[in-house]
Amino acid sequence: MARAERLFPGGVNSPVRAFRPVGGTPRVIERAQGARMWDADGNELIDYIGSWGPMILGHAHPEVVAAVGRAAEKGTSFGAPNALEVGLGEAIVAAMPSIERLRFVNSGTEAAMSALRVARGFTGREKVIKLAGGYHGHADALLVRAGSSASGIAQPTSAGVTPATAADTLVAPYNDLRSVANLLSAHPRQVAAVIVEPVAANMGVVKPAKGYLEGLRDLTSADGTLLVFDEVITGFRLGRGGAQERYGVRPDLTVLGKIIGGGLPVGAYGGRADVMSKVAPDGPVYQAGTLSGNPLAMAAGLATLRRLTPELYGRLEEYGAVLEAGLKDAAHEADVEVQVVRVASLLTVFFDDDARFARFFRAMLERGVLLPPSQQEAWFLSAAHGDAELRSTLVAARAAFRESVNA
Numbered sequence: 001m002a003r004a005e006r007l008f009p010g011g012v013n014s015p016v017r018a019f020r021p022v023g024g025t026p027r028v029i030e031r032a033q034g035a036r037m038w039d040a041d042g043n044e045l046i047d048y049i050g051s052w053g054p055m056i057l058g059h060a061h062p063e064v065v066a067a068v069g070r071a072a073e074k075g076t077s078f079g080a081p082n083a084l085e086v087g088l089g090e091a092i093v094a095a096m097p098s099i100e101r102l103r104f105v106n107s108g109t110e111a112a113m114s115a116l117r118v119a120r121g122f123t124g125r126e127k128v129i130k131l132a133g134g135y136h137g138h139a140d141a142l143l144v145r146a147g148s149s150a151s152g153i154a155q156p157t158s159a160g161v162t163p164a165t166a167a168d169t170l171v172a173p174y175n176d177l178r179s180v181a182n183l184l185s186a187h188p189r190q191v192a193a194v195i196v197e198p199v200a201a202n203m204g205v206v207k208p209a210k211g212y213l214e215g216l217r218d219l220t221s222a223d224g225t226l227l228v229f230d231e232v233i234t235g236f237r238l239g240r241g242g243a244q245e246r247y248g249v250r251p252d253l254t255v256l257g258k259i260i261g262g263g264l265p266v267g268a269y270g271g272r273a274d275v276m277s278k279v280a281p282d283g284p285v286y287q288a289g290t291l292s293g294n295p296l297a298m299a300a301g302l303a304t305l306r307r308l309t310p311e312l313y314g315r316l317e318e319y320g321a322v323l324e325a326g327l328k329d330a331a332h333e334a335d336v337e338v339q340v341v342r343v344a345s346l347l348t349v350f351f352d353d354d355a356r357f358a359r360f361f362r363a364m365l366e367r368g369v370l371l372p373p374s375q376q377e378a379w380f381l382s383a384a385h386g387d388a389e390l391r392s393t394l395v396a397a398r399a400a401f402r403e404s405v406n407a
């Protein structure tokens with residue numbers, strides 16, 4: 001880490017890895033297998049980060065590793081069409097009927113940014129609405145928060161984002177349909193898209209209120225605004241069809257990443273054929289990528305998707321339910337006030353106080369359980385988490401909840 005800190009801002013290549021919200025030094029990971037990782041000091045860790053979502057089968061799944069190996073032997077990048085991208089594209093379209101055509105990119109950030117460009121190109125409108133607390137990667141237009149006035153006009157959350165860029169993004173609170181309705185009527189036929197995490201998973205896990213997603217569908221349809229579901233986390237995690245299948249709402253565009261690349265760099269955006277036909281070279285919206293549709297990423301994604309059966313989702317649900325109940329019991333026994341929220345294999349333990357979460361996190365880590373080092377981030381369960389991991393996690397949690405209250 002000392003060498004890393006000389007090289008990289010914060011010693012890391014993505015900020016949350018730096019452990020700033022919880023203190024201490026990040027673990028340098030040497031290898032991972034199943035539900036476990038091993039750090040460079042030889043410590044074994046039960047992993048609930050799951051690379052922030054892709055590793056739904058667990059780490060180094062033999063079929064994924066073999067698929068990547070077979071692909072690599074044939075060449076690591078062609079910059080030309082290949083059969084693997086067609087295979088993965090067809091698997092995605094089959095699982096998510098709202099996606100008629102799609103384009104692969106290399107990250108969720110790129111996918112969200114490109115989906116908004118297409119929405120603007122298709123509608124000829126300039127503004128977009130995002131929901132407060134939603135994260136859609138680090139494109140300029142999306143690094144914003146609600147401004148101080150009721151106008152919904154956003155302020156940058158990052159230095160380097162211009163007020164002019166932020167001014168085209170409007171922000172409404174999550175789970176509040178009336179705010180979205182007000183913004184749409186204040187800017188009639190000017191909003192190209194509403195982009196939403198259908199289950200919010202970047203402010204802890206927050207479920208959509210009953211009728212919320214349906215309400216967004218109705219409001220956007222009535223105004224000719226495109227509804228964009230960011231399913232970078234929820235896609236193939238809440239079930240093969242993601243949140244749109246679970247809640248029965250059909251978006252115009254969908255943003256994907258994480259699981260569809262099986263742990264290799266990937267993203268995708270897609271949806272209605274008439275909208276996607278605006279993308280170059282069929283249409284006037286430019287978007288391109290040297291490594292897009294990369295054969296290793298496509299092979300890892302295909303091997304992963306092949307394994308995602310109803311039986312596997314059933315096991316994830318079962319593990320999640322027992323873990324959720326066990327954590328609630330453990331918190332209750334220790335007399336600690338927390339919100340435990342779970343949707344399928346996404347889970348949050350939210351403390352009213354960040355310092356208390358930090359103590360909980362460190363107490364878990366001392367006992368060999370690695371949680372996301374921020375309570376804004378979801379715990380990601382994998383199919384490799386089993387009885388042994390469950391027992392160890394709950395034993396650790398009973399002690400960690402007790403320690404979380406001792407300042």
Ligand code: PMP
Pocket residue numbers: 052106107108109110112135136137138197202230231232233257258267
């Ligand atoms: N959308 C959502 C919902 C995400 O959670 C993330 C990343 N965690 C992104 C987009 C951005 O994806 P990436 O980090 O691959 O750019």
